[in-house]
Amino acid sequence: MNLGFCYFPKKLESNPESLGEDSHFICQERQTFGVADGVGGWAMKGIDSGIFARELMSNYLTAVRSLKPQGDVNLKKILLKAHSKTVSLGSSTACVVTLKRDRLCYANVGDNGFMVFRGKMLVYRTPTQHSFFNCPFSLGNWVQKGKRRASVFLGEFDVEQGDIVVAGTDGLFDNLFGSEIEEILQETEGRSCLQDLAWTIATVASMNSTSEDYDSPFVVAAESAGIKHIGGKVDDITVIVAVIEL
Numbered sequence: 564m565n566l567g568f569c570y571f572p573k574k575l576e577s578n579p580e581s582l583g584e585d586s587h588f589i590c591q592e593r594q595t596f597g598v599a600d601g602v603g604g605w606a607m608k609g610i611d612s613g614i615f616a617r618e619l620m621s622n623y624l625t626a627v628r629s630l631k632p633q634g635d636v637n638l639k640k641i642l643l644k645a646h647s648k649t650v651s652l653g654s655s656t657a658c659v660v661t662l663k664r665d666r667l668c669y670a671n672v673g674d675n676g677f678m679v680f681r682g683k684m685l686v687y688r689t690p691t692q693h694s695f696f697n698c699p700f701s702l703g704n705w706v707q708k709g710k711r712r713a714s715v716f717l718g719e720f721d722v723e724q725g726d727i728v729v730a731g732t733d734g735l736f737d738n739l740f741g742s743e744i745e746e747i748l749q750e751t752e753g754r755s756c757l758q759d760l761a762w763t764i765a766t767v768a769s770m771n772s773t774s775e776d777y778d779s780p781f782v783v784a785a786e787s788a789g790i791k792h793i794g795g796k797v798d799d800i801t802v803i804v805a806v807i808e809l
Contacts, residue, residue, distance in 0.1 A: 564594060564662050564728065564805040567757025569765040571800045573734070573772075583799040584613035585732050586655075588624040595627055595636055597659035598675050598801050600732040602701050605653045615653030619702065622648045623659060636661045638670035639715045646702045646710065654703025654711070658689070660730060665809055667728065668719045673699035677730035677803075678741055679720060683748045685741040687720045696788035699733070728805040729764060734798035737781040738771040739764070757804045765802040771795040 572583030584601035599620050601612030622645035627636060638659050656673025667679070669689060676689035692700040692714065700713035722728075729735075729744055747764055771777045772795035785792040 564807050565757060566591065566596060566803060566805045567759075567761045568801070568803045569758070569761040570802075571734075571765050571769050573797050573799045582613055582617070584611070584616060585734065585799040585801040586613065586616040586620040587801050587803060588620045589803065590624055590627050593627050593630070593636055593661065594663075595659065595661040596730065596803055596805070597623055597657065598730060598732050598803065599655045599657045600673070600675060600734070600799065600801075602654045602656070602699075602703070608706070610652050612653030612655060615649060615651040615704065616655040616657075618649045618651050619645055619655055619657060622646075636663075638668060639717055642670050642672075642702075642715060643712070646712065649702075649704065652704050652706060654701040654705075656699050656701050656732070658730065660728075662722070662807070665722060666719050667722050667807075669717070671716045671718070672713050673701050674733040674736070675731065676736065677728050678744065679722060680727040680729065680745065680748055681723060681725075683727075683745055683752065685745055686726075688741065689718060690716065692716055696784060696790060722807045722809075724807060724809045726807040728803075728807070730803040730805070732799065732801045734772065734796070734800035735765070735768050735802055737784075737796040737798060738768040738777075738779050738800070740780055743767070757806060761802045761804040764804070765800050768800050768802070772797050772800070 599616040601616035658675035
């Protein structure tokens with residue numbers, strides 16, 4: 564699979580130096596990528612959970628690159644190893660994905676994930692793990708309590724030549740329905756490289772996130788939980804786009 568990405572920190576306009584709380588990596592040679600989203604609640608304790616997320620993804624990438632050429636990418640084992648080496652305080656959701664022949668395998672903690680589009684139509688979406696509304700499972704380091712692990716969900720999906728994978732953090736999926744991504748793929752067919760496509764998807768999600776007139780996926784989820792919310796959800800937005808070429 565070939566890959567492209569785009570990242571918009573939510574505070575980019577007010578603080579161009581902001582790194583936000585999202586993180587990601589792409590390891591083309593091992594056909595592996597990952598996304599993480601630091602839990603924002605830590606800010607109330609004066610802790611930047613984005614640092615935790617970036618360290619977690621950096622440790623994962625280092626572990627993947629250290630594998631022997633024929634070594635298997637054991638997603639769960641490497642994720643837990645990366646977590647064990649992460650020393651920053653905070654917590655983060657995480658989703659790591661690898662292509663093994665014609666099968667897309669993944670390990671997910673929380674509400675990151677990906678969608679698979681075949682013929683520009685949505686055919687698969689990863690499930691999410693929540694304790695309750697807007698409180699996803701996460702990996703973390705707690706003050707004076709050490710490391711805290713959450714259940715890692717393992718899944719796989721058989722892909723075909725030409726399938727398009729759109730992965731991201733909750734900033735993407737809280738602000739774009741699958742049907743809207745289908746429309747973007749259909750409108751940009753044959754006119755965008757993967758980097759441009761990732762940018763287009765992230766841009767639309769970003770515009771939706773600040774709209775008060777948009778009935779977002781976050782609104783739908785909030786209503787299901789009995790909570791009133793208007794418009795999109797302002798958040799960091801990470802998008803990774805991959806095309807399967809078997």
